[in-house]
Amino acid sequence: MIHELMEDFGYEKKRLMLAWCSSAEPDKFVEAVTKMTTIAKQLGPVAANLEAAEEA
8 A cells, every 4th residue: 555655656666665674683684774775776866756757
């Protein structure tokens, strides 16, 4: 449902990720943060994407 709302407002659904990690799983936490950072860098700034969507 949240992904649908994000798309309705012009945000890519890839900008939201949920990962369950306990304090006993530091490797899983690092993997989740690294993955999200990579995705965010690929998508670029939010403002630029919103402007491009408005122009289309």
